[in-house]
Amino acid sequence: IERQDGRTFRQRLLVVANRLPVSAVRRGEDSWSLEISAGGLVTALLGVKEFEARWIGWAGVNVPDEIGQRALTKALDEKRCIPVFLDEEIVHQYYNGYCNNILWPLFHYLGLPQEDRLATTRSFQSQFAAYKKANQMFADVVNKHYEEGDVVWCHDYHLMFLPKCLKEYNSNMKVGWFLHTPFPSSEIHRTLPSRSELLRSVLAADLVGFHTYDYARHFVSACTRILGLEGTPEGVEDQGRLTRVAAFPIGIDADRFIRALETHPVQEHIKELKERFAGRKVMLGVDRLDMIKGIPQKILAFEKFLEENPDWHDKVVLLQIAVPTRTDVPEYQKLTSQVHEIVGRINGRFGTLTAVPIHHLDRSLDFYKLCALYAVTDVALVTSLRDGMNLVSYEFVACQDAKKGVLILSEFAGAAQSLGAGAILVNPWNIIEVAASIAQALNMQPDEREKRHRHNFLHVTTHTAQEWAETFVSELNDTVVEAQLRTRQ
Numbered sequence: 001i002e003r004q005d006g007r008t009f010r011q012r013l014l015v016v017a018n019r020l021p022v023s024a025v026r027r028g029e030d031s032w033s034l035e036i037s038a039g040g041l042v043t044a045l046l047g048v049k050e051f052e053a054r055w056i057g058w059a060g061v062n063v064p065d066e067i068g069q070r071a072l073t074k075a076l077d078e079k080r081c082i083p084v085f086l087d088e089e090i091v092h093q094y095y096n097g098y099c100n101n102i103l104w105p106l107f108h109y110l111g112l113p114q115e116d117r118l119a120t121t122r123s124f125q126s127q128f129a130a131y132k133k134a135n136q137m138f139a140d141v142v143n144k145h146y147e148e149g150d151v152v153w154c155h156d157y158h159l160m161f162l163p164k165c166l167k168e169y170n171s172n173m174k175v176g177w178f179l180h181t182p183f184p185s186s187e188i189h190r191t192l193p194s195r196s197e198l199l200r201s202v203l204a205a206d207l208v209g210f211h212t213y214d215y216a217r218h219f220v221s222a223c224t225r226i227l228g229l230e231g232t233p234e235g236v237e238d239q240g241r242l243t244r245v246a247a248f249p250i251g252i253d254a255d256r257f258i259r260a261l262e263t264h265p266v267q268e269h270i271k272e273l274k275e276r277f278a279g280r281k282v283m284l285g286v287d288r289l290d291m292i293k294g295i296p297q298k299i300l301a302f303e304k305f306l307e308e309n310p311d312w313h314d315k316v317v318l319l320q321i322a323v324p325t326r327t328d329v330p331e332y333q334k335l336t337s338q339v340h341e342i343v344g345r346i347n348g349r350f351g352t353l354t355a356v357p358i359h360h361l362d363r364s365l366d367f368y369k370l371c372a373l374y375a376v377t378d379v380a381l382v383t384s385l386r387d388g389m390n391l392v393s394y395e396f397v398a399c400q401d402a403k404k405g406v407l408i409l410s411e412f413a414g415a416a417q418s419l420g421a422g423a424i425l426v427n428p429w430n431i432i433e434v435a436a437s438i439a440q441a442l443n444m445q446p447d448e449r450e451k452r453h454r455h456n457f458l459h460v461t462t463h464t465a466q467e468w469a470e471t472f473v474s475e476l477n478d479t480v481v482e483a484q485l486r487t488r489q
C-alpha cells in the first residue's frame with residue numbers, strides 16, 4: 001500500500017477462520033506440539049505470503065485450564081497465530097452440530113438431517129444459538145487484536161455470523177468474507193430455518209467472495225428471493241448500502257510442489273513407489289474421508305471398470321488415501337465403515353495371492369510422500385459429489401509436468417470450471433460413465449495427454465493462492481474507498 005507521503009507499508013491482515021493452519025497436540029501440562037492442519041482452506045492460506053498476516057482461529061483442541069491456554073497462546077504466537085478457545089460443549093453444538101451436520105451437507109446439496117423431525121428442530125435451535133455464541137467469541141478475539149487500518153478477512157461457513165458481530169463493534173472495520181464451499185441454489189438455502197439471519201449477517205461485510213461465478217449468483221438470488229433485497233451486477237443493495245459480491249477462484253502455491261519434486265526425500269519416495277508398482281498403472285485418490293468426496297462411488301466405478309476389463313486385472317492399482325476428518329459426527333463414522341466394507345469386498349473379489357487392486361489408507365500423508373505419489377500417478381480420480389473448488393486436482397497437475405498423467409474430474413467440483421478443458425469431466429453419480437472414463441484415461445495417447453496437461457498446468461501455475469489473496473484484499477480496499485466516496489456525495 002502506498003501512503004500519501006509516497007512511503008509504502010505492508011497492510012496488516014487479520015485472517016479469521018475456524019481452523020488455524022496448525023493444530024495443537026498436548027505433550028504435557030504446559031507443552032504443545034503443532035502440526036499442519038489438513039484441508040483446502042489451510043493449503044490455500046499457507047500459500048499466501050506477501051502480507052503482514054495474523055491468523056485467528058481454533059487450534060482443534062479443548063484446553064480447559066489456564067496453564068495450558070497460556071502455554072498454547074505462546075507456542076502459537078511464534079507462528080503468528082492467535083487462538084480462540086472453545087469449550088467441549090460449544091465444539092459439540094457449533095462445530096460438530098451446526099457447522100458440520102447442518103451447513104456443510106446443506107451447502108453441498110445433501111440436504112438437512114431428517115432423522116427425527118421434532119428432535120431435529122430442537123437441536124437446530126440450540127445448535128444455532130451455539131453457532132452465534134461461537135462467532136461472537138471469534139469477534140471478541142478479533143476486536144482485541146484489531147488495529148486501525150487492518151483488513152479483517154473472515155473465512156468459510158463456520159463464520160457467517162462474524163461480519164455482523166464485527167461491524168457492531170466497529171462499523172469502520174474493513175471486513176471481507178469468503179466461502180470455501182459451494183453456495184447452493186437459493187431453493188436449497190431456503191430450507192434452512194435460520195436462512196434469513198445468516199444472509200443478513202454475511203451482508204454486513206463490505207466484500208463477499210466465492211470460488212465461482214455460479215456460487216456468487218446463487219448467493220445474490222438467495223438475498224433477493226428470501227430477503228427481498230435488490231441484486232445488482234455489483235452485489236446486493238439494502239437501503240442504499242451495497243455489499244459487493246464477486247467470484248475469486250482460489251489456487252495453490254504451485255511452485256512449492258514443483259520445487260519439492262527436485263528434493264532428495266521426494267526423489268527417494270518416487271524411486272520406492274516405482275519399484276513397488278512396477279508393471280502396473282497407478283490410479284490415485286486423495287481426499288478427506290467426507291461424504292461429499294464421493295469415495296464409495298469412486299471405488300464402485302473402479303470395480304465396474306475391473307469387471308468390464310479383465311485384461312487390466314493385475315495391471316492397475318488404485319491408491320485411495322483418505323484422511324479421517326470430523327470423526328465425532330456420526331455421518332462420518334458411518335462413511336468410514338462403508339468404505340472399508342466396499343474395499344474389502346472388491347479386494348476379495350479381484351485380488352490375487354500377490355496383489356490387491358485397491359490400497360486404501362485412512363491417514364494423512366506428509367508433504368514429501370504426497371508429492372511423490374502425485375508424481376508417479378498415471379490417472380487421478382477426483383469424483384466429489386460437490387466441492388467448492390478441490391485443490392487436490394491442482395496439486396496433482398502441479399506434480400505432473402514430467403509424466404503428463406490424466407485427471408478424471410467431477411463436473412460438480414468448482415475446479416471443473418478451470419481445468420475442464422484439460423480433464424475428463426464426469427458425473428460422479430454415473431458409475432458406468434466413470435468406469436468408461438477410467439478406460440479412456442488409461443488408454444489415452446501421449447500427444448493427447450500432453451495437450452490436456454499443458455492446459456491444466458498453465459492454469460495451476462498462473463492462478464496461485466497468492467494472486468487470489470492479493471485480488472481479494474485489493475478489491476476489499478477499493479470497495480471500502482468507493483463506499484466512503486458514495487456516502488460523502
Ligand code: ADP
Nearest residue numbers: 039040043287288321323363364365390391392
Ligand atoms: P477439502 O478442502 O474439502 O479438504 P481440497 O481438495 O480443496 O478439499 O483440499 C484438501 C487439502 O488437504 C489438499 O491440500 C490435500 O493435499 C490435503 N489432503 C487431503 N487428504 C490428504 C491426505 N490423506 N494426506 C495429506 N493431505 C491430504
Ligand code: G6P
Nearest residue numbers: 019038039040041156180181325
Ligand atoms: C474444508 C472447509 C475448511 C475446513 C476443511 C477441513 O476445506 O472448507 O473450512 O478447514 O474442510 O475440515 P475441518 O473440519 O477439519 O476443519
